[in-house]
Amino acid sequence: MSANTFEEARAILDKLIAFPTISSDSNVALVDYVVDYLEQIGARVFLQPSECGEKANLFATIGPEGDGGIVLSGHTDVVPVEGQDWVSDPFKMFEKDGRLYGRGTCDMKGFLACSMAMAREVSTQSLVRPLHLAFTYDEEVGCFGAKALMEELARRNIKPSVAIIGEPTQMRVIEGHKGCYEYTTNFIGLEGHGSQPDLGVNAIQYASKFINHLVELGEKLKARAPQDGRFDPPWSTIQVGKISGGAGRNIIAGTCSVEWEMRPVQPSDATLVKKSLDAFFDRELLPQMKAVSAFASAETVVVGEIEGLQVVAQSEAREIVYKVTGANGADVVAFGTEAGLFQEAGMSAVICGPGSIEQAHKPNEFIEIDQLRNCVEMLSQLRARLI
Ligand SMILES: [Zn+2]
The missing domain is CATH 3.40.630.10 (Zn peptidases)
Structure with missing residues (x-):
């Protein structure tokens, strides 16, 4: 040198x-x-x-x-x-x-x-x-x-x-x-009086169903860890870091947002999660929400997707x-x-x-x-x- x-x-x-x-x-x-x-x-x-x-x-x-x-x-x-x-x-x-x-x-x-x-x-x-x-x-x-x-x-x-x-x-x-994929999923429901939950679309409750689905996916990913994985932990992870929503105890929550991330060890894990979420939204969450209000929605915004x-x-x-x-x-x-x-x-x-x-x-x-x-x-x- x-x-x-x-x-x-x-x-x-x-x-x-x-x-x-x-x-x-x-x-x-x-x-x-x-x-x-x-x-x-x-x-x-x-x-x-x-x-x-x-x-x-x-x-x-x-x-x-x-x-x-x-x-x-x-x-x-x-x-x-x-x-x-x-x-x-x-x-x-x-x-x-x-x-x-x-x-x-x-x-x-x-x-x-x-x-x-x-x-x-x-x-x-x-x-x-x-x-x-x-x-x-x-x-x-x-x-x-x-x-x-x-x-x-x-x-x-x-x-x-x-x-x-x-x-x-x-x-x-x-x-x-690992990769680092970051997302915010926004739920828009329909506000209403807390005494009439069936007349509104509770964004927080739908967000919680979504979070449960993420947790289940997280468990599935553990089983998919590559044999010779050297990462700690060796599987792809999903983590919810922040939720915010609702206006008060007696009001049906009109909005809720969930900030979450996924750290895939292999691209196929990210694909699996995305496909599963798409199906979950299309077949379960959105039809249930829209049955009460056509304006209800749930949308995932990509904050950043850094490839592994x-x-x-x-x-x-x-x-x-x-x-x-x-x-x-x-x-x-x-x-x-x-x-x-x-x-x-x-x-x-x-x-x-x-x-x-x-x-x-x-x-x-x-x-x-x-x-x-x-x-x-x-x-x-x-x-x-x-x-
Ligand atoms: Zn740097």
């Missing part, structure tokens, strides 16, 4: 941290800086603006055109700092005791900075395999940027074969995580990252990332990045300087696979 590349990564990180790219805000200023940087070193860059126009994905290529490239990917957005007890300005990076502090240092601008420094290092060489950088928006609120980017890559017929997603894993190789990363027997991404990190085993983790989307788009995907998820989303977020160094080292090793 060249010491210069590490110093370069650190200097870039300092700049990236200074852009307060909280998911609710624009990331355009950061993206403009990255475009400038990458174009100066000869990368071919395109931006994909979000629908609102205030955010953008960035995709860059160095080396030959064509399929089979290696993608280094990360998200540009960070979680909010409001209400957190920061000892310093979260958007001004500073060093103390071998750590670099600032919002996004570990989740995950550290990896972005290392990728950019590595891109500079390889830009003067003649590559036989394309290197791509994919920087996305809105990961923290549902991976919306990465979803759009996968569609754009398909439209442009760009087919990389390997994706390394640099979420903080302390440079461990992560080959799988499936563990696969043959994985080029895993093999490459084993070689460049010296690792000889891979783990699975409980948190969701964009990696499942890259896999779904046809790439071999693995997660490996600097810093610890322990520090992510917390006040006084930091990354160990050694972690940054290890990441630069890994990417320098990766260079040998491109030339």
Whole structure:
């Protein structure tokens, strides 16, 4: 590894941290800086603006055109700092005791900075395999940027074969995580006096039938746990996190909403749940509700559906990252990332990045300087696979 590349990564990180790219805000200023940087070193860059126009994905290529490239990917957005007890300005990076502090240092601008420094290092060489950088928006609120980017890559017929997603894993190789699907199901009933329940449609009572059905499905999923499952727990889970509805004890509840999530270990479990719910609504709940009021309804809103990363027997991404990190085993983790989307788009995907998820989303977020160094080292090793 060249010491210069590490110093370069650190200097870039300092700049990236200074852009307060909280998911609710624009990331355009950061993206403009990255475009400038990458174009100066000869990368071919395109931006994909979000629908609102205030955010953008960035995709860059160095080396030959064509399929089979290696993608280094990360998200540009960070979680909010409001209400957190920061000892310093979260958007001004500073060093103390071998750590670099600032919002996004570990989740995950550290990896972005290392990728950019590595891109500079390889830009003067003649590559036989394309290197791509994919920087996305809105990961923290549902991976919306990465979803759009996968569609754009398909439209442009760009087919990389390997994706390394640099979420903080302390440079461990992560080959799988569960999906994370989040929903709100809204029930609209018919209000009425509490003494005449049959004349109204009680949204809370229908919501509770729905919740019972979810609980039953949760039990079914346990029995479907894959034999060699390594997740904890090894089955797909369903969980209701919040319900709200009704106006008072003696009024038939006119509305109720149920916020729930499902974490599938395999796509077929999610399909099973969706089919079962559709049938339950169509055959039982809705006919019962509408028999009293044609205006009664029950509808599920998708908050976000983050695909799981499936563990696969043959994985080029895993093999490459084993070689460049010296690792000889891979783990699975409980948190969701964009990696499942890259896999779904046809790439071999693995997660490996600097810093610890322990520090992510917390006040006084930091990354160990050694972690940054290890990441630069890994990417320098990766260079040998491109030339
Ligand atoms: Zn992250």
